[in-house]
Amino acid sequence: MKTVGVTTLSLSHTLTPCLSLWCARSRAVLRNPDVRGDQSPWLAFGHDFWGTPLWSAGSHGSYRPLSVLSLRANAYLAGGLRPPAFHLCSWLVSRLSRRLLAGGGGGGGGGGAWPLAGLLFAAHPVHCEAVAGIVGRADLLACALSLLALAAFMQHTDWREGGCRCEAPWSPWCRCRAWSAALLGATLLLAAAAMLCKEPGLTVLLVCAAYDVVLQLGRRHRKAFSGGSLAALACWGGALLAARLWLVGMRTPVFARADNPAAHAASWATRTLTFLHLPAVNVGLLLWPATLSFDWSMDSVALVEAVADPRNLQSAAVYASLAVLVRRAVRALRADNQAAAAGRLRRTRAFAKRRQIKPDRKMKLCGVCSKLIESSRSSSYVYGYHNNNNNGVIINNNNNSSSASSSSSSSSSSSSCSSTAEADGGLGWPAAAVPPPAGGALLAVALLVFPALPATNLFFYVGFVVAERVLYLPSVGYCLLVTLGLQALTRGLRAGRAPDAASAAAPRGRVRATTATSRPPARTPVVVLAGVALVVVVLAARTLLRNRDWADEEDLYRAGIAVNPPKAYGNLGSVLSSRGRLSEAEHAFRMALKYRPNMAEVHYNLGNLLLKRDKLEEAIRSYQQAIHYRPSLALAHLHLGHTLAARGQVREAVAALLRCAALRLPGGGPPPSALLHGVRDEASHEAARVSALLLLGHLHAAQGRLRAAEAAVREAIQARPEDYQPEPLYKLLAEVEEKLRSQEAARRAARDAARDALDYRDQRQDAQPKQDRRPQGQRQDQQRTAWTWRTRTCNDSSAPSAENVSWPRGLKCSRSAAGLSELRTASEPGPPSGVEPDECPMAALFPAAVSTSPCA
Template identity: 40%
Template sequence: MDYALPSVTALLAAVLYINTLSAGFAYDDSRAIQKNPDLLPETPLWNLAYDDFWGTPLTHSGSHKSYRPLCVLTFRLNYLLGELSPWGYHLGNVICHAVTTAIFTLLAQKLFAGSGGVSRSFQPDGSGEIQGNGCTPGASLLSGLLDASKIGPATAGLLFAAHPVHTEAVAGVVGRADVLACMFFLLTFLSYSLYVSCRHSDQPGSRVVPALLTVLLAAASMLTKEHAITVLAVCVVYDVLVVHRATPRDIFSLAVLTQARFRRALEGVALLAVCGCSLLGFRIYFMGNKPPEFAPSDNPASDSDSLLTRTLTYNFLPAANFWLVLCPRLLSFDWSMEAVPLVESLSDMRNLATAGFYASLVFLVFKVIKALGDCEDSGENGHKSDLSYNSHQNNRDVSMSSNGKNGVHNNITSHNNNHTSTSQKVQQNGLSNGGRAHNGKAATVHKNGHARTLSSIPSSIIPSSFRSVDVVVLSTAMIVFPFIPASNMFFYVGFVLAERVLYMPSMGVCLLVGLGVHSLYNRVLVTNSRHRCLVLVILAILLASFSAKTVLRNRDWQTEENLYKAGVAVNPAKAWGNLANIFNDKQESENAEEAYRNALKYRPNMADVHYNLGILLQNQKRYTEAIESYNKAIHFRPKLSAQGLKAKEAEAHGYTGHSIQWNP
């Protein structure tokens, strides 16, 4: 494995976020870090197992039920090393992002190792003939400054390192939960792929350690952030569709449940199912068997009485999230309070975006199904099959490649102690993907004069390389599954858009872009050097624009004032309200009052803003206006009357002599 490219992408990821090291705490950092009692040394460490992300007991009615003890443990380590110095917390985030980027790039290299590249067969006279194949591994080509075999993983890794949508997760300290969860997500997937490899060994115990490691890493991912448990679903897709190369025919006919060649896949799926159910049961138990409760302003559609509004809005939100990954032009610290207006009618033009998004998704699924079927047909009709059969007998690794012609002998090379033995013959009757013999006949291996059927070779096959369709399948799984918990499909969540939640699904998008560039560069434009250079120029411009956007966005996270000023364009109500509090703390009364009134202009029903404005006015001895603000605060949130607000009103009333008209 080449570690040069992962090192480059990790370095870029670190360099782009160096300017966050001088930033302070912002927005949610205050509650998660500065006011979190679980970070204090005197707090028992065991409290982390019973408290939520913010230090509130999970059984408390006010808890958000966000259970992330491993992430809080890293915050506690930061506190132990530097107490509340922001520098150490931001450094931890940058390191986590760089490591995650390196691991992601390693995975991309593995996926693109044979996803339909090109190969050049050089003749003795030095000439070469370019050969391309959609389902065979590609060899390396040098073109300009980039190795053509690295263009795909380089594109994916560099885009992931520089993507501006990651700024909230990396520049905001609380975003560490998403970055760490993504790192454990990738490690879980790689561990499971190791388990799959060991599963085909003649040593039964060799897969125990990878299996246990997979379970532990999956648990770590869930205990860092909840939606990372979806890696188990991605592993199922990998085992069934990529490793065993199940076709649509296999799935729809339930052959995956009945045929012997899928026995190992079912073993893996059973492991993942038991692991997933156990972890979910554990999570629900610690949550107190109750779902979290959110304010209507956090997710306005959930509070709508109209089924049409809820349906149209929740179908639009995935399209809005996906667009934010594709075009991160406008970013915000918060997307609540109708920053994304409700879709209330069929005439809303945003329904076109919804239709386009789901049409594209259906088209992608259709193309994947067709590609899987085409690969099955090509194997049955005598085309090349890019499979490798790993057999461990007498310490020999036997690799076979099929030319797909019935009754034709293929060479097999056996390796023993790193020495190549004589070629051996395999007589097969059209062996196809998945190790099946055609026409119901068993393929036979002749070795040292003894014949043995392929039934003695492990029935589950590990591909020597990944097809382009494999990359598409895994990329789509990485986009869809991690986003499902945030989609409001099965339960309501406390947000409509959240950039840090897109940290994990963005991996799939980067892989798809990398695959597109890889295919374009190595197959479509293989004979046109000018167009290849144009591809490199476009990539350089895209990477430069993403990098510049990331660095500039990091400046917004330097201070809370910068962050909220930048958020006025997206969420003016919340941004102005938070800015007013900052101005008030700085004793800039005039600016604070203006900001409070700006917030109420966009959203008049914010009880907290009315209350804070009332305090400001009362401190300026503007008692009549203060009483009016207190009345409005109680009107929009009657519970405030039981929390001492009536005392504030009475205090102001004592200076005015006017009666208070309270209408809750």
């Protein structure tokens, strides 16, 4: 089996998704400020995976700060958002997971089930989405950290179960206990890190607990069992879960009906039957990955609405198979436990590492320690069992059957036995803590079931029906389970009989009551090797074909038409439109609406395409349909207003833009009821609102409503996101304020002139009895500075002569002699001489050239 491990590492280079230039155009990367580095990295611990604050009403609720920070570090090291760098990093993380699986999590050992499981894991095509898609980084990191946590816990149980039990001073017991505690702490920290990469990473604590329970089921003397490890796992898991729920405010996100139709089904029976059927669909993807898709939402999996639906048989078959497998494995484990006469053999670490223990004559050592010290000079690898009778059993360790002899104990009555110890090369993880194959089957079931629990809608509704990327971690258990089945088949063929539960549960590291001689190991049947090779080749070929789909967006969406036609056609239309193939894009959009007419995004994208083709009437209808199906789609309101304004329908355009501006998110004012659902991207939503306010300001300014234009622009500046260009807003504001200043200055001058005229009239009425004794020049100066802006009539018959007075040109007024007698007295002077009656100036525009002439 060593060649299998080598083959695994070599195939891991060729079966990985290619490093194409395609990068997920997702707001998780391109529009995420936490990834772009626009703000402090510490803010990622308060935001969801898409960069939205967790306390926001539009938050997705996915808390993965370590995955976001890994993408940020990726962009920083690559000098920008470069797709090849992101894909290279994802490939390296996926290779780490394969190496951990092939090598048994780093716990040692080379042959057995783990390398073959790593080979199947590397070749399985269901992993293409997780590795090729940028957002799959979260699944890759969670899987790698979960395998590291499981490996650390296995090492913890190795030190806990296989270490020295002597508590005398200077015994190895203190060192074993310290290493055991350190490894348990590492397990807890790695589990927390896995959860911070993606939520299913928390389930590795359940896998570790299941592994510990499997170990205890294989023990004959269960009274020696201490529940300290399980208690630590339970307390830590509860604390992490409580902290996770507290971060999102003890609420679950609300998803659209198209994302998870079963969650919105009115019938309880329909929801239950459909949710029970979805795990069977996932198992089907693992067993036969012929049909794969980038998206399994909407109607890709039809609802199971009746008990008579034949798909319920598939669900029942999956659950029954798992139940039978677990039941037989537990029975086989208990049968092996009862059949083991000498108990389980444990490896002693002091001799595994070839360290010499110097005895202290003054110490009272236990039987195991005494026996090990006596044999330390001649033994390198020993297995010791510390039983209640203080009997020590020493065997040789190799990957084949070997003889072993026992000797007398040091502190009790001597006894001897002749036995054969079979060291099964099985799992390759820490030898002192490896369960037999039946226990390995239980561990594989735990790895398959527990990581898939968060996606089953059992505890809360999720935002998808089926997702291939979430199968990345559960597929570890599936590959291990398949490998253990092949080993059971091989043992059955070697023995000349079909495999059963007894053969599947062949013990590892136990002493069998057989003769001292052993048979040479039989070779693996050729038919099994040929079958494994054929399966690996078929999976590898499917993986390579699937990688070609992920190399280009158009190919990816065309491949998904068979599974999810509306979503695939809608995304295909967007890609074709961006590439300038407008006719094909329009056909794709209309095909998507043919399958699902209520897709607001498709109506909006179709409207944009029709606008490019100058089909304004059809574009307006498309925007109206998008608003009908999703009133909170701010972009549709914005483009509708823009199109209406282009057609000259200013009143309708202003109404559409006002509706867009009113779509405030919670925290920015009282939102309409439509805002409570449907807003997925708050950044683009706010940017659309700001653009609508900007366009509204232009329309108001063009119509002369400067105050309304100023209010719209100021609201846009206040609501502007950080990544929105501020120049157009401030430019329009400056233009509006300049016009407002000009109008205000004109109004202020007019008000001042009118006030001065009224004051002057009042003063003249009060000053009528008095005679002006000032020089003629001063009186003429006063006449020039008190001229009013109103239309006046003057009597020139008694006007004094003033040939040197100049008047502004172009100012005319009509006079009547009738109005003069109302305000003039005999002592008042008339207008300056030399001025014609129709040349009276308008002082509102020229306040410096006024006269004291009492014109009415």
